[in-house]
Amino acid sequence: MSAPDSSRGLASGRLGVWAIVFFVMSAAAPLTVVASGAPLTVMLAGVGGPGAMLAAGVVLMVFAVGFTAMTRYVRDAGAFYAYTTEGLGAPVGSGAASLTTFGYTALLLGFYGFVAFFAQVTADGLFGLDLPWAVWGLLIAAFVGFLGYRQVDMGAKVLMVLLTAEVVLLLALSLAVLVQGGPEPLSLAPLSPSNWLTAEGAGGLFVLGFGAYIGFEGTAIYAEEARDPERTVPRATYIAIGFLGAFYAFTFYCFIAAFGVEGVIAAATPEGFADLPFVWADTYLGTSAVKVLQVLIVTSFVACLIAFHNACSRYLFSLGRSGLLPAGLGRSHPKHRSPYVGSLALSAVSVAALLLTAVAGWDPYLDLGLKSYGTGVVAIVAAQALCALAVLAFFLRDRRGHSPLRVVVAPVLAVAGLGAGLFLILTNFTVVTGYTGFVNGLLMVLPAIAFVLGVVWYVARPPTPEAVEEETPAA
Template structure:
């Protein structure tokens, strides 16, 4: 039975074809990683918790993810479906595993999408209060962001890409201008490359924490595959966008983290990291090397950077919900798109409704938008997504072990296997150091992590139940291939 007979025909069940080029997808992916927020928060936290190895850990994490991407992009030629990780898992390790991995991925993307409303609200309130004297509660900024994302998510995807392009360009530009200023003016100590020395990256006390933030800094890079159905020439566009995104983020993070050691010196940056206002480190550098305008600009861009994260993860999660609706693993309503724009409007609406509910519950409960809402929910999303990446890497190996399809052993077996090992080590490090990311102490951290393995197991069980009770439906899973327009 074809997909067209399975789902209602009152609306479209396909996404827009050939709308997104390489750079549009890169903007989605890099915006999801939020480079300014990573540099402003993770760099200072790395220096505070584990010494000067943060720049090297960022590069090392990028290398692991690039190894994964080598096989990931090879497999993208044979997976032309917005379900991405779902289809990777199904083709490589079996359909039940594919369902398990997509349950975890949707949960993680939804958590990440929702948490950024808390970040936008918190930093929006703080920024506009301190800079402009505007005293409004955090919910005003969160709901304003909600309305914009709801409209952009419902409409054409390339509108969102243009918004992300502008925001991303601004936040990258200010950090590069700061970096040039630091290099030209010079810091208080001789330039040192100690931040990249193995003893400070892999063997320092607290080095595990470096990789908690290291892998978290690349969140969303794998979402290039989600846009396969909407990409121009996906066989070229998706691999190119993946490589560009990882390479850019790795170099950018390593370089800008290191610039702070130049700006303040090795001793100076460690001393500054131990102060109460340590997370203002980047802003202090902007004030010192560029003037007060730079610190003000970066504080505003922090808000827009979190908004860019929000829009990127909303787009990604909507497409996973759409794919699962089309597969009838979720209600078919999710698998419908607007006839004119081809946007997954029902999935987007559902995610918007869930996000609004989270904002309202946080507001009514009186919970702190940062510590009580955004940070714990973000932590859950990071843990789940890194696990999903690790299982996807194993799936790539499983897929090509049966038939390498002309690819080299290095590309489709060795590289993704090494990437899988690195990612699964990352999962262990995140679990063991979860309190550093969540900001919470005690058994609550275990409770926050529990849904991730439970959802994976539940997805696998669902797969076996469908195979036993609805074999025709099971046979049709992952079979959808978009028509060539």
């Protein structure tokens, strides 16, 4: 094989464990998950949210056991694509690439709708700055695009600041409840299986539960840019899932304790559930905390956008380098070693989506936000399940010295758990989007269409031998 072209590779050795952790945890957007998910879970199914968050985390931790075992054998910025190709073959891998790229792009566009909406409301309410939502969306898109174009560690530093701020606020709110005490005695009811496994509406809890972790799989995306990836990627994955699981369960529990088990159920009405996080902040930390919460909800979405923009641009880079997409997408910046062509393409798509939404008179939250987010969650959970199956197939052919527990039993359990999670999401899809009927059906089908198109594209136009040779080889 000829010497690798530096323009076809990313900057190696730039990211340590914590830099990767900040990327994937920011993609999960913990503040927005708690602020929106905690009251919604109560309205949908009572107080079982903390237990459901832990259960989803356990399933994903089991998935991570086999997923991270492949790190030493496959290092590629298109992790799901590369892993699925190794395990299930190139046509299915191409389908997984299309499915994952669709999912990440849909999530990216959905978060632009959310952040534009909240930025307008927050800027007007707190600072009297009344600008159209589209202006905020475009300004944020320019900022995210700038970071995506530059070195990957620059984005990690920004995420470190933003993520730390939102985590500190939520911990302060939670600890304030425990120190000051709520209106009712503390209860273990939120962790009881009768409230998160068998309760009416429990399926809706797992829609939000699995959606809350979306982005954790991004640890493997950065393997090519990580220092000592055989150690860095598994550690970052376990830290991210473990922290998110414990953090979600703890903060959801403290949210419930802030009102009491009976009180929170009474307060979480369709008319007032969305205001409960602000009531929580005002009651336990004062009006200043409410203002900080409003600002950090916006910055949490910005952090999420940075993380997803980075992840998706690396998928485009990997697919361009492998020949599945135009080769130009597989070029890295000569100075920054970033996937700058893919980043620019994503920025263009994001700006186009914001402008289309504005010109068409659509609502940024309901139309661009919820619809894109809903179909994106389906796509990524389906890609996770497919990847778990690929990991199982890969190691069934040769365990490569790993124990059966890690590379056979864990992937089998992951396939079962993620398959069940996908079923719950699809059968409770209106919880995610707020829509019913044809719109919901179309949004659920789009990921399947993306997968089929990826398979067909590969069969009709397989990568050239030269493009395949230029791919990053498995270790």
